[in-house]
Amino acid sequence: MERVFPELLTRLHAIKIDYADGDGIDFEPFDEFYSKEETAEWIKAWTGNLSLDGNEYLIFGQDGSGGYAALWCVRDSKDLLEQPEPVL
Numbered sequence: 001m002e003r004v005f006p007e008l009l010t011r012l013h014a015i016k017i018d019y020a021d022g023d024g025i026d027f028e029p030f031d032e033f034y035s036k037e038e039t040a041e042w043i044k045a046w047t048g049n050l051s052l053d054g055n056e057y058l059i060f061g062q063d064g065s066g067g068y069a070a071l072w073c074v075r076d077s078k079d080l081l082e083q084p085e086p087v088l
Helices: 007-013 036-047
Strands: 057-062 068-072
Touching: 007 057, 036 057
Parallel strands: none
Antiparallel strands: 057 068
């Protein structure tokens, strides 16, 4: 899966997100997807499985606890918008 940040996600992330001292939305958008190396490091730490590379995930943001928002890309021949729902 190519790690090109789509224009639609760039526009979505341009919307101001108000945390409102805990009463708003707790989300920090990223300007680009995590690199393959960062994603591999995360999936290995998260699962404890050192054989995983995380290539099917595109991480695009996080919440205040460090939890990631990612797209799960399992349809190799499909466009990013045709992939399963985001994993939060």
